[in-house]
Amino acid sequence: MRKFRVRRAGVVRYCTLYVAAALVLFVSLFPFLWMVSTSFKPPSETFTRVPRLIPVHPTLENYRIVLGETMIPRYFLNSVYVALLTTAISLVVAALGAYGFSRFRFPGRSPALLMILSVQMFPSVVIIIPLFIVMRNLHLLNTHYSLLVSYTTFTLPLCVWMLKGFFDGIPRELEEAALIDGCSKFGAFLRIALPLSAQGIVASAIFAFIGAWNEFMFAMTFINIEELKTMPVGLTSFFGRFTVEWNPLMAASVLFTIPSLVFFVFVQRNLARGLVSGAVKG
Amino acid sequence: MAGWFRLCRLSLIAGILVLLVGVAAGVAAGATTLEVWIMETGNPEGAKAFFNTVNTEFEAAHPGVKVNLSWIPWLGAQQKFLTSVTGGIAPDVAELGTTWTPDYAYMGALEDLTERVKGLGYASEFVPALVESATLDSKLYGLPWYAGNRCMIYRKDWFEAAGIKEFPRTWTEFIEVAKKLTKDVDGDGKVDRFGFSVNGGSQHEFMPLIWMNGGEIAVKTDKGWRSNVDSPEAIEAIRFFTDLYLKHKVSPEGSITWSVLNSRKAFTTETLAVVIDLPLLVEKFQKDNPNLAGKIGVAPIPYSKRPASFTGGSNLVMFSQSKKKDLAWDYMKLLLEPKHQLAWAQLVKFFPARMSVLKDPSIAKDPVLSVYADNLKYGRTYPAIHQWGQVENTKILLKAVQEIMMGKKTVEQAMQELANSMNLLFGYQE
Amino acid sequence: MRSPLAEKADSMHWSVGRGSPRPTLRQLCHDITRNWLAYAFVLPSMAGVFAIILVPLVQTVAVSFKRYYILDILREAPPFVGFANYLTILGDPQFRFSLWLTVIFTFACVALTMLVGLFVAILLDQDFPGRGIVAVAVLVPWVIPRIASSILWKWIYDDQFGILNHMLSSIGLRSFASFPWLARAGPAFWAVVVVVVWQSFPFIAVTLLAGLRTIPREVYEAAEIDGAGFWQKVVLISIPMLRNLLAILIVISTIWDFKVFDQMYVLTEGGPAGSTMILGIYTWMMAFGRLQMGLASALAMIMFVLVMAVTVLYLRLFMREETM
Structure with missing residues (x-):
């Protein structure tokens, strides 16, 4: 972790680091801060001639509306459910696939790899109608399965490719050794390859989670029932035909953003460590 | 190999299971459900309360029937409707924007309501533009539900301060007034208050000018619809609009791509004297900037030859895939009852489609709403043909005006090219 | 730039050389049975991806050869062009x-x-x-x-x-x-x-x-x-x-x-x-x-x-x- 360790307590070095960190912080957070600020503003302060980051009369009214008067809490839970399950399924399936592609040479391997990637190459506006009909024929419309299935499908290509990259980076000698010690090939995958690519799995998990968490078009097309809608679709209830309710929209967006950050921290802390310690124990 | 077989078997079993569950659910439900799709309003709570009342009333009058209401976001709604209709799963009743109605009527997705509407007894009362929007080959495919039109919302106090007694009635007068209101208030050498915003991103603001100048956007010929935007009247109308930006400079530099969202922001922050907008904005401006209270006036848009305004809104439609047409019609009729018309109109801040309901004191006596309501009779709508959606969606209208405003093309060139592109979409050939 | 060891591992445990340049059906079956573990690893992701997306993709190809104006399709089958x-x-x-x-x-x-x-x-x-x-x-x-x-x-x-x-x-x-x-x-x-x-x-x-x-x-x-x-x-x-x-x-x-x-x-x-x-x-x-x-x-x-x-x-x- 600490590869570029600072040997001499170089002041210059730290300064550079902090200037860079400050720059990155500013760029990443600025629009978000604007969002948070708007979520605490009354409508009368939303648009002012001179943009003001700190509200003059901060209010919790927008949060009260979002939490108390709308279905947003329900949408929120639906999103958590769909995103977590998508992540879990994608990870298991992608890890297996990536390992297969990384460690075995078999006929049809390269075309299969390219085909998996090709799923990403079609603009979704073109496949939405045929996909809708597939979902209809499978009787999956208006169920969360439609989302789980389609999200997993669209998350897999990247997860497979990314994890394959990580598996490729692990020296095969390690697994060879395990095989000689009497481990099965599947055992070698579980005990050696998986823990060593923990970082890649964390990255894939975050990717899958956020992909499912943020998806709008499929969710809007496949689901009509209020009780089943997810957050991104729920946000549009603040869009009228010609108007937008900015303040509650931003409050809902803040509530939408925080959990993914919490998820990230959790995954970073626990998943990576869990995988690594599992390897040691196993 | 074995894996494949297992997978096939598994998916077969899963498929049968899903089917069984589906059948069971259908049987268990027993009751007839009426699928209704209504568009989001931006006021989710109020809209839900309104429909709870309506649905309770409907279900009480129709025992054994359950109304299943879905809220459809405006964002991407076209996609959702098309996908569902193509996939064979359309609702029984739905709200459709006026400019979308011809698309689905042409598609054959909508039930012909001509006879049913005739039997209503108040068919002659509807806002004419809404009827026009839902009529295809002299058949009516939509039941007019609510209407909205645009007027000019302006700063009374600034008008008074500039010594302008009356709101301009003609374009020439308007140019003078807009010039007077455009100025540099803080004296830093840059204009910071504009008379008007020439929004290159909002067609509802510039297309009606063609009607006002005595022109037509498109005309029906024996060879089909032909674009008329290259007519002298249309060219003159668009020149008036773009000259406000190019020649008279009464509009912010960035307004080439502005939509109403931008001009609203400018009006709220007191940098713009006049906007063209819907009635609901009058209240919203004062809510968003309390300083504006009592300083806002409303007036019809000035015209050159005849008054006109774009009147949009929504129709209620019945999909021909529906198997419960009589029930669906009962539901539509219920929504058209005066009390519900009025309550819904107040909630979404548009106007009831029935002109008789417009006489309600809450509208006729209101200083703002009455101005708009008076103007509904001059309301026009775009050609009710299925290609119109394409004209709007491909943004060729905006492109023409933006090219003029950017100085890339003259008005004549841009309008000639626009006419050609429109004719291409109409499938019109000389 | 492959390490000699990796090369050796390849040939010993991990892979099967391609058969004749034109594989017969028998050859194919042979390949599949010899590589069953590889296919078992890869199958879930391939199935997951293609079970859902294959039909839409094939349809997209088919539709690209038709005059497919959405508003016309309820009335007539889109003609091949x-x-x-x-x-x-x-x-x-x-x-x-x-x-x-x-x-x-x-x-x-x-x-x-x-x-x-x-x-x-x-x-x-x-x-x-x-x-x-x-x-x-x-x-x-x-x-x-x-x-x-x-x-x-x-x-x-x-x-x-x-x-x-x-x-x-x-x-x-x-x-x-x-x-x-x-x-x-x-x-x-x-x-x-x-x-x-x-x-x-x-x-x-x-x-x-x-x-x-x-x-x-x-x-x-x-x-x-x-x-x-x-x-x-x-x-x-x-x-x-x-x-x-x-x-x-x-x-x-x-x-x-x-x-x-x-x-x-x-x-x-x-x-x-x-x-x-x-x-x-x-x-x-x-x-x-x-x-x-x-x-x-x-x-x-x-x-x-x-x-x-x-x-x-x-x-x-x-x-x-x-x-x-």
Whole structure:
């Protein structure tokens, strides 16, 4: 972790680091801060001639509306459910696939790899109608399965490719050794390859989670029932035909953003460590 | 190999299971459900309360029937409707924007309501533009539900301060007034208050000018619809609009791509004297900037030859895939009852489609709403043909005006090219 | 550049040589049974991907050869028109304009995203107090609901009240006081590039950081003993060792950025006057603007072939031979 360790307590070095960190912080957070600020503003302060980051009369009214008067809490839970399950399924399936592609040479391997990637190459506006009909024929419309299935499908290509990259980076000698010690090939995958690519799995998990968490078009097309809608679709209830309710929209967006950050921290802390310690124990 | 077989078997079993569950659910439900799709309003709570009342009333009058209401976001709604209709799963009743109605009527997705509407007894009362929007080959495919039109919302106090007694009635007068209101208030050498915003991103603001100048956007010929935007009247109308930006400079530099969202922001922050907008904005401006209270006036848009305004809104439609047409019609009729018309109109801040309901004191006596309501009779709508959606969606209208405003093309060139592109979409050939 | 050991491992345990150049059915069965473990690993992801997407993809191909005006399909089966849709698209000047614009757009987005992503990944790989906060903050652009963040950026770019113009003019650049970012072709284009880069760099940074963490520390220490400086280590060790990962990320970013739609639609709608109409917007206009699914599908197929060609070329050039 600490590869570029600072040997001499170089002041210059730290300064550079902090200037860079400050720059990155500013760029990443600025629009978000604007969002948070708007979520605490009354409508009368939303648009002012001179943009003001700190509200003059901060209010919790927008949060009260979002939490108390709308279905947003329900949408929120639906999103958590769909995103977590998508992540879990994608990870298991992608890890297996990536390992297969990384460690075995078999006929049809390269075309299969390219085909998996090709799923990403079609603009979704073109496949939405045929996909809708597939979902209809499978009787999956208006169920969360439609989302789980389609999200997993669209998350897999990247997860497979990314994890394959990580598996490729692990020296095969390690697994060879395990095989000689009497481990099965599947055992070698579980005990050696998986823990060593923990970082890649964390990255894939975050990717899958956020992909499912943020998806709008499929969710809007496949689901009509209020009780089943997810957050991104729920946000549009603040869009009228010609108007937008900015303040509650931003409050809902803040509530939408925080959990993914919490998820990230959790995954970073626990998943990576869990995988690594599992390897040691196993 | 074995894996494949297992997978096939598994998916077969899963498929049968899903089917069984589906059948069971259908049987268990027993009751007839009426699928209704209504568009989001931006006021989710109020809209839900309104429909709870309506649905309770409907279900009480129709025992054994359950109304299943879905809220459809405006964002991407076209996609959702098309996908569902193509996939064979359309609702029984739905709200459709006026400019979308011809698309689905042409598609054959909508039930012909001509006879049913005739039997209503108040068919002659509807806002004419809404009827026009839902009529295809002299058949009516939509039941007019609510209407909205645009007027000019302006700063009374600034008008008074500039010594302008009356709101301009003609374009020439308007140019003078807009010039007077455009100025540099803080004296830093840059204009910071504009008379008007020439929004290159909002067609509802510039297309009606063609009607006002005595022109037509498109005309029906024996060879089909032909674009008329290259007519002298249309060219003159668009020149008036773009000259406000190019020649008279009464509009912010960035307004080439502005939509109403931008001009609203400018009006709220007191940098713009006049906007063209819907009635609901009058209240919203004062809510968003309390300083504006009592300083806002409303007036019809000035015209050159005849008054006109774009009147949009929504129709209620019945999909021909529906198997419960009589029930669906009962539901539509219920929504058209005066009390519900009025309550819904107040909630979404548009106007009831029935002109008789417009006489309600809450509208006729209101200083703002009455101005708009008076103007509904001059309301026009775009050609009710299925290609119109394409004209709007491909943004060729905006492109023409933006090219003029950017100085890339003259008005004549841009309008000639626009006419050609429109004719291409109409499938019109000389 | 394969290690002799890996080569040996390949031949011993892991792979089966291809049979005769023209495999017979028997040969194929033989291959499958001999490789059953490999197929067992790969099957779930292949099945997962293709069970759902295969039918839509095949249909897209089929529709691209039909005159498929959505409003006509309830009345009559869409007629077969051969390559007419392809010819229409290829002959449309708007397509050629959009294609070049999209190539530049994609290149700019991918290059900038990779640079920023790599920069942030390297920063986060350092050890300094407060690193954790930066690591979380960096994710914010990615997790903010996309609907909200594109609107937020539109506010930021607003010519009259945008914070960007406000900041620029308050540091003395008076000419930016009401600069219309989105009303001019060039600035509008780059404004969207910035938003796309902003939204996609966190993913690249997180992934590259994960990659950096898998590089054994000993490698760096050895380099330090040889007197390598900070940037030398980055260029000579980190980047070469992340080569595969970088290649994957560049490929996938190219695929994504080639079909960008949301951000451009919210910020410019392809304007002013069609000057930012990239292929993503053009496809949407064909599909749900003009409802010509035949044309839209043909366009999608053309885009598919282009992206596929670039991908294959890229993988051939940059990936180590044995991984592809």
